[in-house]
Amino acid sequence: xNTTKMPRSSHTFxxxxxxxxxxxxxxxxxNILTLLKRAEWRGYEAKLVELGRGTVNQMDEVDVFxxxxxxxxxxxxxxxxxxxxxxxxLERAVNSGAGVLAVCGGYQLLGHYYQTAEGERFPGIGMxxxxxxxxxxxxxxxxxxxxxxxxxxxxxxxxxENHSGRTFLGPKARPLGxxxxxxxxxxxxxxxxxxxxxxxxxxxxxxxxxxNPHLADxxxxxxxxxxxxxxxxxxxxxxxxxxxxxxxxxxxxxxx
Amino acid sequence: MSSTPSRRNxxxxxxxxxxxxxxxxxxxxxxxxxxxxGTTLPGDVARAIDPKILTKLAADLTYGSIxxxxxxxxxxxxxxxxxxxxxxxxxxxxxxxxxxxxxxxxAAALNEAAPTGTLRADWGVFEIDEASLPKAVEEIKPKITxxxxxxxxxxxxxxxxxxxxKKIEQALAAMPDEAVKILNAxxxxxxxxxxxxxxTPLWFGLDDxxxxxxxxxxxxxxxxxxxxxxxxxFTAVYVGHDGxxxxxxxxxxxxTPTMTARNIKLDGFDRFAATIDHQxxxxxxxxxxxxxxxxxxxxxxKSLGLESDYIAERLKDFSAAxxxxxxxxxxxxxxxLVLSKNPxxxxxxxxxxxxxxxxxxxxxxxxxxxxxxxxxxxxxxxxFEQLKGSATVVVPAGTRAHDLAVRLKYAGxxxxxxxxxxxKALDLLIKMTNDGDTAHLLCTYTAMLDLRAELVRRGxxxxxxxx
Numbered sequence: 224x225n226t227t228k229m230p231r232s233s234h235t236f237x238x239x240x241x242x243x244x245x246x247x248x249x250x251x252x253x254n255i256l257t258l259l260k261r262a263e264w265r266g267y268e269a270k271l272v273e274l275g276r277g278t279v280n281q282m283d284e285v286d287v288f289x290x291x292x293x294x295x296x297x298x299x300x301x302x303x304x305x306x307x308x309x310x311x312x313l314e315r316a317v318n319s320g321a322g323v324l325a326v327c328g329g330y331q332l333l334g335h336y337y338q339t340a341e342g343e344r345f346p347g348i349g350m351x352x353x354x355x356x357x358x359x360x361x362x363x364x365x366x367x368x369x370x371x372x373x374x375x376x377x378x379x380x381x382x383x384e385n386h387s388g389r390t391f392l393g394p395k396a397r398p399l400g401x402x403x404x405x406x407x408x409x410x411x412x413x414x415x416x417x418x419x420x421x422x423x424x425x426x427x428x429x430x431x432x433x434x435n436p437h438l439a440d441x442x443x444x445x446x447x448x449x450x451x452x453x454x455x456x457x458x459x460x461x462x463x464x465x466x467x468x469x470x471x472x473x474x475x476x477x478x479x
Numbered sequence: 480m481s482s483t484p485s486r487r488n489x490x491x492x493x494x495x496x497x498x499x500x501x502x503x504x505x506x507x508x509x510x511x512x513x514x515x516x517g518t519t520l521p522g523d524v525a526r527a528i529d530p531k532i533l534t535k536l537a538a539d540l541t542y543g544s545i546x547x548x549x550x551x552x553x554x555x556x557x558x559x560x561x562x563x564x565x566x567x568x569x570x571x572x573x574x575x576x577x578x579x580x581x582x583x584x585x586a587a588a589l590n591e592a593a594p595t596g597t598l599r600a601d602w603g604v605f606e607i608d609e610a611s612l613p614k615a616v617e618e619i620k621p622k623i624t625x626x627x628x629x630x631x632x633x634x635x636x637x638x639x640x641x642x643x644x645k646k647i648e649q650a651l652a653a654m655p656d657e658a659v660k661i662l663n664a665x666x667x668x669x670x671x672x673x674x675x676x677x678x679t680p681l682w683f684g685l686d687d688x689x690x691x692x693x694x695x696x697x698x699x700x701x702x703x704x705x706x707x708x709x710x711x712x713f714t715a716v717y718v719g720h721d722g723x724x725x726x727x728x729x730x731x732x733x734x735t736p737t738m739t740a741r742n743i744k745l746d747g748f749d750r751f752a753a754t755i756d757h758q759x760x761x762x763x764x765x766x767x768x769x770x771x772x773x774x775x776x777x778x779x780x781k782s783l784g785l786e787s788d789y790i791a792e793r794l795k796d797f798s799a800a801x802x803x804x805x806x807x808x809x810x811x812x813x814x815x816l817v818l819s820k821n822p823x824x825x826x827x828x829x830x831x832x833x834x835x836x837x838x839x840x841x842x843x844x845x846x847x848x849x850x851x852x853x854x855x856x857x858x859x860x861x862x863f864e865q866l867k868g869s870a871t872v873v874v875p876a877g878t879r880a881h882d883l884a885v886r887l888k889y890a891g892x893x894x895x896x897x898x899x900x901x902x903k904a905l906d907l908l909i910k911m912t913n914d915g916d917t918a919h920l921l922c923t924y925t926a927m928l929d930l931r932a933e934l935v936r937r938g939x940x941x942x943x944x945x946x
Contacts, residue, residue: 253889
């Protein structure tokens with residue numbers, strides 16, 4: 224018997240929000256709330272750790288990190304802090320099985336670099352094998368993705384994109400899925416987002432997880448596997464899936 | 480061969496007259512066919528004939544123009560200023576239906592112009608969308624420009640807050656020094672713009688700890704110092720990120736306002752009282768956001784030379800614009816229609832409805848048409864949690880009613896089934912609201928138009944171009 228050696232409480236679920244005050248532009252709180260509530264509704268003690276500039280407190284306790292988008296001014300402030308403080312503990316956590324959901328600006332910062340229209344390169348932390356270049360036209364509008372995740376049911380993901388960056392995947396990252404509507408990663412190869420280990424990067428907000436509760440559960444479950452959790456108990460998702468369905472229905476009449 | 484100056488002038492005047500006539504005809508046709516109030520289309524038509532039409536019409540004004548911009552409060556503030564000017568015997572032209580792009584301003588000027596093409600009015604009062612400001616000030620050449628606030632709003636349409644701020648900066652910088660600039664000192668991003676101007680603007684701000692919160696709401700945007708990047712420290716928070724702030728490294732702080740509102744007493748959606756510039760005011764408008772609007776209008780009126788006691792007397796009987804805060808009665812229920820279009824505005828109307836008006840019955844309508852913003856993710860920045868425990872009826876409505884239903888579920892607020900159809904949503908609200916109770920209808924711009932159209936169809940409200 225070694226019940227005393229259980230890692231922390233097996234009944235807590237912790238979300239780490241990277242830069243909640245600076246990287247929160249597109250209703251990112253929806254993603255945080257969805258992760259927390261869905262864990263809570265299953266009897267977990269859901270905890271939020273806010274990881275603002277200068278702090279690395281409790282990063283090793285986090286199950287799922289969230290890294291959202293920001294405005295250029297804020298993104299520059301975040302980059303320095305990311306390199307100086309967050310990168311090592313973040314990499315440690317991910318290597319031990321913690322998950323990451325990175326949206327838009329967060330997605331770009333986790334990649335190798337962001338290259339401006341003038342050819343200037345801002346390095347990212349290279350945690351995922353993606354690179355981003357500035358594009359001329361901003362991609363704005365509804366997105367429907369057919370996700371490439373076996374356990375996901377349904378396979379569709381719905382969201383809203385608003386970005387001018389064009390992201391391209393290297394061999395270590397694989398696409399989250401193919402766009403049925405919208406532009407996704409770069410508008411040219413039909414891919415959207417990326418999966419690399421437990422890191423999920425995407426351009427979808429809207430917010431993403433509230434209307435895609437199955438993806439929220441995928442993230443929660445993936446992070447809890449290391450604590451011996453195989454299956455999550457089912458929840459009533461009628462309200463969430465009605466909103467998901469509405470976007471799918473509209474998409475049949477939309478062309479972008 | 481080039482034409483002589485007088486010939487050019489004649490040509491220019493003829494073109495102006497033709498543009499005015501065509502614009503006016505379009506407006507009349509639009510109203511006659513009931514396609515709406517003809518609030519922007521006449522502007523399109525006239526500008527196609529004479530691209531300089533707005534500049535020419537604005538030059539006809541006896542005294543000049545006042546331009547109002549900012550994310551929230553433009554319509555109410557413009558209406559307050561017009562109301563004060565009209566009460567003092569001035570003839571005012573304004574784009575009062577909330578048509579705040581350059582076409583709307585043009586249409587408003589056309590509407591008041593004589594068929595000869597001359598605009599006979601004393602003042603132009605124009606509310607201008609933030610993104611249209613550079614063009615508007617270039618064409619209108621206002622005597623006074625008022626900047627209310629800069630909140631996160633419709634990122635899909637405007638891009639980031641920063642690019643909007645840059646547009647306002649550019650517009651103000653291009654104006655001559657003698658043009659009066661009146662700015663909100665409590666808004667860090669607006670203050671940054673004002674501090675960069677060659678001449679000190681007239682600053683206004685609230686000064687009353689009793690109505691302030693001490694923590695920023697989640698939806699706050701401008702919270703870092705523009706000089707050193709440190710997070711700003713707020714000692715008072717009034718609306719959104721508007722409050723009293725300073726940088727911990729002393730690199731930046733709220734400019735000291737010359738025009739303040741103190742001793743503020745809020746009374747739900749019904750009225751508020753405040754002391755502005757030593758004058759006690761009682762205004763039949765609710766919510767702290769309206770205290771800002773009245774303060775801003777007061778600052779404008781004072782710089783136009785109106786007397787404080789006249790302003791106080793006149794404002795006692797002010798009524799808000801259509802759908803901004805409109806009271807309607809139906810079958811014993813009191814309906815309170817309030818425009819709520821972004822997180823900062825929504826949080827304030829929710830706070831007013833729940834804390835001050837003790838509201839229990841709500842219809843929340845979210846549309847995602849162009850004028851509302853096609854991206855609805857901002858609803859996750861609104862603190863709908865405020866409704867938890869106090870609201871007994873919440874009907875999610877509008878084209879994105881289903882998204883609202885999800886938001887309410889995660890806020891822990893029990894909600895009725897989502898209703899996209901405005902008529903059905905109203906029916907459900909009436910059915911669930913007790914006789915004699917008040918229902919608060921908080922809606923985005925076109926959702927408000929849809930609900931109002933339905934109310935007009937049922938004979939509960941007047942068409943908006945008659946309000």
